[in-house]
Amino acid sequence: MEIAGKGSIVVGGASGMGRATAELLRARGASVAILDLQHSAGSEVATGLGGSFHPCDITDETNVEQALNAAVAALGGAVHIAVNTAGGGIARRTLTKQGPHPLDEFRRVIEFNLVATFNLNRLQASAMSRNDPVDDERGVIVNTASIAAFEGQIGQVAYAAAKAGIAGMMLTMARDLGGLGIRTVAIAPSLFSTGLTAGIPPEMAEQLTRDAAFPKRMGRPDEYARLVVAIAENPMLNGGTIRLDGGQRFAPK
Secondary structure, three states, X not given: OOOOOOEEXXXXXXXXXXXXXXXXXXXXXXEEXXXXXXXXXXXXXXXXXXXXXXXXXXXXXXXXXXXXXXXXXHOOOOOOEEEEOOOXXXXXXXXXXXXXXXXXXXXXXXXXXXXXXXXXXXXXXXXXXXXXXXXXXXXXXXXXXOOHHHHOOOOEHHHHHHHHHHHHHHHHHHHHHHHHOEEEEEEEEOOEOXXXXXXXXXXXXXXXXXXXXXXXXXXXXXXXXXXXXXXXXXXXXXXXXXXXXXXXXXXXX
16 A cells, blocks of 8 residues: 555554554655544644544544544545554453452453454444545554463463454454455554553663563564554555564563
């Protein structure tokens, strides 16, 4: 896909990997609509990019649909690239001295990551299906999994399950949408310097990334953004999950 002149939506675009992605897509000539929480820096970021901001709580089904509809309208009625970076987890073992993992907490993590991602995807695909195809392609959806999907650490059972679910959806979703010319790909980052991890002292960051092959450091938001651009531009990338981890494999803890 040629990025210049296309409409893009970045969910979680107010900070971190999402913001870096929005900035790079804009630099490549795409129009950008940012979806993020009301109290985020989304409005400021969107203004700086000449784009639009749409407050959105990804766990609120009605709010998500309204925000996406507004974003598509702001993009002139066509969205070709959708990037979803919002998510998060908790630290809780399956069983502790205090008892089993609270089921409501497990459900909440699944809802926040997996269910919310699918909800975004089904609505984004619906919007893309109305595009006129270019070289038979109507759009590409990029989701964010995690290497925890493959080797979750102690205390990550809910988060690992949610991210594994995102990775598990990609091939089936690509098959569902292939006839419409819509691609779906997930990125599975390792530890990236965003959000809470951005303030980790260098010594701790070195410990956390000691088992990486190279580079032995935390990922940078622009490296995620560059992979999004590569996915958008390469039509053969479809239905899979790409690890973005410097060869890191999470140890048990």
